[in-house]
Amino acid sequence: xxxxxxxxxxxxxxxxxxxxxxxxxxxxxxxxxxxxxxxxxxxxxxxxxxxxxxxxxxxxxxxxxxxxxxxxxxxxxxxxxxxxxxxxxxxxxxxxxxxxxxxxxxxxxxxxxxxxxxxxxxxxxxxxxxxxxxxxxxxxxxxxxxxxxxxxxxxxxxxxxxxxxxxxxxxxxxxxxxxxxxxxxxxxxxxxxxxxxxxxxxxxxxxxxxxxxxxxxxxxxxxxxxxxxxxxxxxxxxxxxxxxxxxxxxxxxxxxxxxxxx
Amino acid sequence: xxxxxxxxxxxxxxxxxxxxxxxxxxxxxxxxxxxxxxxxxxxxxxxxxxxxxxxxxxxxxxxxxxxxxxxxxxxxxxxxxxxxxxxxxxxxxxxxxxxxxxxxxxxxxxxxxxxxxxxxxxxxxxxxxxxxxxxxxxxxxxxxxxxxxxxxxxxxxxxxxxxxxxxxxxxxxxxxxxxxxxxxxxxxxxxxxxxxxxxxxxxxxxxxxxxxxxxxxxxxxxxxxxxxxxxxxxxxxxxxxxxxxxxxxxxxxxxxxxxxxxxxxxxxxxxxxxxxxxxxxxxxxxxxxxxxxxxxxxxxxxxxxxxxxxxxxxxxxxxxxxxxxxxxxxxxxxxxxxxxxxxxxxxxxxxxxxxxxxxxxxxxxxxxxxxxxxxxxxxxxxxxxxxxxxxxxxxxxxxxxxxxxxxxx
Ligand SMILES: Nc1ncnc2c1ncn2[C@@H]1O[C@H](COP(=O)(O)OP(=O)(O)OP(=O)(O)O)[C@@H](O)[C@H]1O
Ligand SMILES: [Mg+2]
Numbered sequence: 012x013x014x015x016x017x018x019x020x021x022x023x024x025x026x027x028x029x030x031x032x033x034x035x036x037x038x039x040x041x042x043x044x045x046x047x048x049x050x051x052x053x054x055x056x057x058x059x060x061x062x063x064x065x066x067x068x069x070x071x072x073x074x075x076x077x078x079x080x081x082x083x084x085x086x087x088x089x090x091x092x093x094x095x096x097x098x099x100x101x102x103x104x105x106x107x108x109x110x111x112x113x114x115x116x117x118x119x120x121x122x123x124x125x126x127x128x129x130x131x132x133x134x135x136x137x138x139x140x141x142x143x144x145x146x147x148x149x150x151x152x153x154x155x156x157x158x159x160x161x162x163x164x165x166x167x168x169x170x171x172x173x174x175x176x177x178x179x180x181x182x183x184x185x186x187x188x189x190x191x192x193x194x195x196x197x198x199x200x201x202x203x204x205x206x207x208x209x210x211x212x213x214x215x216x217x218x219x220x221x222x223x224x225x226x227x228x229x230x231x232x233x234x235x236x237x238x239x240x241x242x243x244x245x246x247x248x249x250x251x252x253x254x255x256x257x258x259x260x261x262x263x264x265x266x267x268x269x270x271x272x273x
Numbered sequence: 274x275x276x277x278x279x280x281x282x283x284x285x286x287x288x289x290x291x292x293x294x295x296x297x298x299x300x301x302x303x304x305x306x307x308x309x310x311x312x313x314x315x316x317x318x319x320x321x322x323x324x325x326x327x328x329x330x331x332x333x334x335x336x337x338x339x340x341x342x343x344x345x346x347x348x349x350x351x352x353x354x355x356x357x358x359x360x361x362x363x364x365x366x367x368x369x370x371x372x373x374x375x376x377x378x379x380x381x382x383x384x385x386x387x388x389x390x391x392x393x394x395x396x397x398x399x400x401x402x403x404x405x406x407x408x409x410x411x412x413x414x415x416x417x418x419x420x421x422x423x424x425x426x427x428x429x430x431x432x433x434x435x436x437x438x439x440x441x442x443x444x445x446x447x448x449x450x451x452x453x454x455x456x457x458x459x460x461x462x463x464x465x466x467x468x469x470x471x472x473x474x475x476x477x478x479x480x481x482x483x484x485x486x487x488x489x490x491x492x493x494x495x496x497x498x499x500x501x502x503x504x505x506x507x508x509x510x511x512x513x514x515x516x517x518x519x520x521x522x523x524x525x526x527x528x529x530x531x532x533x534x535x536x537x538x539x540x541x542x543x544x545x546x547x548x549x550x551x552x553x554x555x556x557x558x559x560x561x562x563x564x565x566x567x568x569x570x571x572x573x574x575x576x577x578x579x580x581x582x583x584x585x586x587x588x589x590x591x592x593x594x595x596x597x598x599x600x601x602x603x604x605x606x607x608x609x610x611x612x613x614x615x616x617x618x619x620x621x622x623x624x625x626x627x628x629x630x631x632x633x634x635x636x637x638x639x640x641x642x643x644x645x646x647x648x649x650x651x652x653x654x655x656x657x658x659x660x661x662x663x664x665x666x667x668x669x670x671x672x673x674x675x676x677x678x679x680x681x682x
Contacts, residue, residue, distance in 0.1 A: 064675045067594075069594055069674040069675040069678075070673050070675045070676075071673060089598065089599050089670070090599060090600065093593060093599070093601075094596065094598070096593070096595065096674075097595065097596020097597075102594055104594075108587075108590075108594070108678060109591075110588060112289045112290070113289065117285075121591075121595055122595040124282075124597075125592075125596040125597045125598065130278065173596070
């Protein structure tokens with residue numbers, strides 16, 4: 012029985028909007044085991060991001076208790092929270108959130124800076140993380156010089172450089188095309204294979220299919236929680252690639268015939 | 274994070290935002306530079322005015338012949354001769370108790386020559402007390418004593434400028450110079466006094482009064498063609514002394530109630546005070562201009578810093594999301610602002626120093642570096658730079674990372 016890494020009890024999150032209260036989460040109970048991969052689904056506005064931000068210690072619940080690795084987060088000081096974020100969690104944002112005018116390498120090194128890692132080790136580990144996402148030759152590129160998929164891979168490299176046991180990703184493929192989505196999912200699945208816990212927010216069913224557990228939120232409550240056998244992103248990528256090659260071949264053949272005819 | 278890494282990061286962050294860094298720095302540089310230049314200019318001007326009038330000697334009245342208000346066309350003061358040598362004797366008699374010394378002077382500009390060189394300079398004939406009134410001593414040789422001052426000896430005490438022009442680097446004492454072809458022996462060289470209200474104080478030759486009358490005037494005259502310096506026993510007696518001298522001379526000149534004075538008494542100290550007051554006003558004005566430019570520089574810095582708050586708040590959100598503690602964020606921003614403010618501050622000091630020196634040279638003021646003002650300007654500009662650099666950090670560090678990441682205005 013793997014240990015419980017994340018434990019939420021009666022989590023509520025209420026936003027005050029002028030005179031109105033917006034109940035983004037209305038009482039969520041959830042346990043997540045170490046080493047599992049879990050997808051959080053739901054319609055827009057159902058509270059996925061809110062829940063993810065609380066899990067990532069980026070936001071605080073209005074009510075309820077949240078324990079990460081057995082430690083209660085409520086009542087922790089800002090620097091204790093920062094410590095947990097730095098050591099326990101690698102966060103991937105939908106909007107990448109890379110520092111502008113900053114090289115990929117520096118972006119990836121950043122979490123290590125706050126853990127007191129020496130300059131040499133920072134460089135070594137950041138280069139390794141960039142290599143792990145297939146960007147070893149883009150270390151000097153700034154965000155503006157990278158494609159969306161490449162930026163997201165830099166963000167993933169930044170999430171895994173600290174070797175945190177939990178990777179959280181909020182719509183990591185939201186801004187990417189299908190093929191690039193498979194690439195990114197392949198990288199994330201590889202991390203699960205290495206024993207990390209993956210929590211991913213998505214509203215696409217075919218992305219959720221890569222997780223071993225799917226949770227569905229509606230109006231700030233969990234309405235479905237099921238286990239499944241994840242499909243393999245690497246295989247899906249291979250299939251897409253093969254299909255494209257076939258299509259390319261067909262196109263080339265067609266062009267050749269057209270040439271002959273004229 | 275060690276301090277070295279922090280500095281390296283700060284410099285890199287500043288470099289990354291070159292335009293912002295440059296604009297912020299410009300505000301600080303020109304704010305500080307302007308303040309220093311203005312205040313240095315004001316104080317330099319004041320110092321030089323003071324120096325000029327200090328060289329006159331304080332506590333002195335200048336008496337000259339001619340009507341109080343002479344029309345421009347009929348010539349300047351002293352053009353109508355009215356002061357007699359008998360008048361001088363009466364002043365010397367001790368009848369007016371507040372008068373300490375009386376030094377009749379006669380001056381002309383003429384050519385002086387040594388074996389080596391010619392020099393057009395001012396020649397003054399006077400007595401030994403003149404040196405006491407002007408508080409002027411010899412750096413070489415001696416000034417006149419009572420005997421030589423009242424003699425007809427052909428001796429001369431010369432100013433440093435004349436010494437340099439006529440005798441170059443040799444010791445002038447004992448050497449001969451010719452004034453209007455007459456040989457004089459140099460018996461003293463005066464200490465340097467620099468610029469005075471009538472130009473270079475040191476460009477002068479002093480000879481005994483009687484010698485002057487004989488050799489320059491060719492004979493004794495009834496009237497004194499020159500001025501009489503009167504020194505007073507104590508300060509603050511100017512008004513009373515002027516009244517007494519006026520009464521004495523009017524009586525001697527047999528002027529009755531309706532007649533105007535046929536002589537003039539000037540009080541240089543009064544004139545000096547007026548000059549000082551006006552330079553003080555200029556200095557105050559310059560200081561105000563300086564304060565305003567510092568303020569404008571400060572506002573410029575604030576503007577740029579505030580405009581970058583959104584971007585910086587997001588950056589702080591990102592940093593906190595990957596594990597930066599509030600203290601890390603604050604340290605980073607503090608160091609960044611410190612680097613910015615101190616580099617800008619030093620450049621500002623250099624600019625102010627250069628401008629102050631240039632102005633001093635251009636206007637012939639004394640160069641003066643206002644340490645205290647420089648400190649204040651540095652403090653204000655630096656404080657604004659650091660304060661507004663830290664502002665987003667202090668605010669953002671209070672936020673949850675997600676709020677900082679979403680920050681929009
Ligand atoms: N900062 C905020 N202030 C006020 N209301 C908020 C804030 N953030 C979220 N909400 C509200 O909380 C609810 C849940 O938002 P959340 O971002 O968690 O939805 P989501 O499931 O992630 O949606 P999406 O799929 O569109 O990203 C929404 O009704 C939203 O309007
Ligand atoms: Mg969302």
